[in-house]
Amino acid sequence: xxxxxxxDRASAEDQPIxxxxxxxxxxxxxxxxxxxxxxKWFVLALAVVVVVGGILVWRYxxxxxxxxxxxxDGHIDPISxxxxxxxxxxxHDDNExxxxxxxxxxLDPKDYQVALDRARADLANAQASAVAANVGVPLTTTTSSNxxxxxxxxxxxxxxxxxxxxxxxxxxxxxxxxxxxxxxxxEQLVQKDEISRQQYDAARAAATAAKATLDASxxxxxxxxxxAAQTRAQAAAAHTVPEQVRxxxxxxxxxxxxxxxxxxxxxxxQLNLQYTKILAPVTGxxxxxxxxxxxxxxxxxxxxxxxxxxxxxxxxxxxxxQLRNMRPGQKATITVDAYGRSYTGAVESIGGATxxxxxxxxxxxxxxxxxxxxxxLPVRIRFDKNQDPNHLLRPGMSVEPTVMLK
Numbered sequence: 497x498x499x500x501x502x503x504d505r506a507s508a509e510d511q512p513i514x515x516x517x518x519x520x521x522x523x524x525x526x527x528x529x530x531x532x533x534x535x536k537w538f539v540l541a542l543a544v545v546v547v548v549g550g551i552l553v554w555r556y557x558x559x560x561x562x563x564x565x566x567x568x569d570g571h572i573d574p575i576s577x578x579x580x581x582x583x584x585x586x587x588h589d590d591n592e593x594x595x596x597x598x599x600x601x602x603l604d605p606k607d608y609q610v611a612l613d614r615a616r617a618d619l620a621n622a623q624a625s626a627v628a629a630n631v632g633v634p635l636t637t638t639t640s641s642n643x644x645x646x647x648x649x650x651x652x653x654x655x656x657x658x659x660x661x662x663x664x665x666x667x668x669x670x671x672x673x674x675x676x677x678x679x680x681x682x683e684q685l686v687q688k689d690e691i692s693r694q695q696y697d698a699a700r701a702a703a704t705a706a707k708a709t710l711d712a713s714x715x716x717x718x719x720x721x722x723x724a725a726q727t728r729a730q731a732a733a734a735h736t737v738p739e740q741v742r743x744x745x746x747x748x749x750x751x752x753x754x755x756x757x758x759x760x761x762x763x764x765x766q767l768n769l770q771y772t773k774i775l776a777p778v779t780g781x782x783x784x785x786x787x788x789x790x791x792x793x794x795x796x797x798x799x800x801x802x803x804x805x806x807x808x809x810x811x812x813x814x815x816x817x818q819l820r821n822m823r824p825g826q827k828a829t830i831t832v833d834a835y836g837r838s839y840t841g842a843v844e845s846i847g848g849a850t851x852x853x854x855x856x857x858x859x860x861x862x863x864x865x866x867x868x869x870x871x872x873l874p875v876r877i878r879f880d881k882n883q884d885p886n887h888l889l890r891p892g893m894s895v896e897p898t899v900m901l902k
Contacts, residue, residue: 588600592782605769668706817870824844828898832895
């Protein structure tokens with residue numbers, strides 16, 4: 497108890513000392529400001545500067561979004577062969593600037609030249625056949641039509657010949673009947689000696705002649721009927737004219753189709769010959785050379801890659817929290833690490849999904865082990881034109897873009 501009392505007395509003694517120290521410090525401060533009246537205005541001005549500076553800094557960064565997760569991108573065009581062949585010339589090497597249409601690689605064209613000559617010969621043969629087939633169409637039509645008319649006329653003539661033969665048969669039959677009747681009467685009269693034997697012989701000769709005439713008329717009728725049957729057969733054959741014309745036209749159409757087929761083969765042969773010269777499709781810098789003279793290449797085999805330096809942009813991976821006010825068309829400043837200078841551009845588009853969605857193994861958040869991670873979306877920023885005439889910017893370079901939100 498005695499110790500506690502001592503401690504309380506000590507505390508009571510120390511408390512006035514602390515109060516005296518505080519009052520002395522405030523008196524010294526008041527004395528300082530009395531001795532230096534401009535000091536309080538300096539402190540006030542300093543506070544105003546700090547506040548205004550803080551506001552300006554906040555306003556500066558409030559209308560800007562930047563990231564260091566960005567790089568230059570561009571089109572890399574693969575150059576490959578469209579036909580097989582042996583390389584006879586390689587005219588360029590890696591890192592060389594080539595222009596669109598410039599010759600890069602040449603293949604041996606001999607085989608394709610032979611194929612082209614053969615295609616020309618096949619086409620000429622097909623064209624000649626087509627001309628002959630098409631000329632035959634009107635000839636066949638005219639000839640067949642004439643044959644049909646002639647056959648119909650021959651049938652009618654044969655019918656009339658049959659009618660004439662039948663009339664002659666009837667006439668000969670009547671003459672024979674009369675001669676036979678006369679012979680019978682003359683035979684009775686000659687037996688009675690009422691007529692001379694000479695008259696009887698004349699009657700018998702007339703009957704024999706009439707019988708011969710009848711037989712000849714019957715034979716003529718049979719011959720006319722045979723000829724009529726042959727004429728009808730020829731007319732039936734002539735009546736196939738439409739089918740013959742259609743067949744001739746079909747052959748002409750097939751010949752024309754052959755011409756088109758060989759024309760297409762000729763054009764393909766010409767293309768194959770052109771493909772032996774591999775040209776640059778765009779202007780750019782060659783990379784990844786994979787061809788040597790004497791090498792046998794196959795269609796689709798990669799030979800070069802061309803980096804198109806006239807069409808480059810920035811792919812900036814902004815955090816999703818930075819995209820709230822970002823829109824296409826907003827101005828941007830791009831600082832290139834390699835050169836330490838800035839370029840201007842504009843936001844062209846915002847990616848359709850985060851980078852995680854396009855990864856080989858996208859995260860599976862349905863497992864129950866979900867941890868929220870701020871995602872990034874690719875934003876394409878297009879450089880303004882005519883800022884890189886010497887093509888210093890290359891795909892893959894690191895940059896730091898800053899987008900002006902307002």
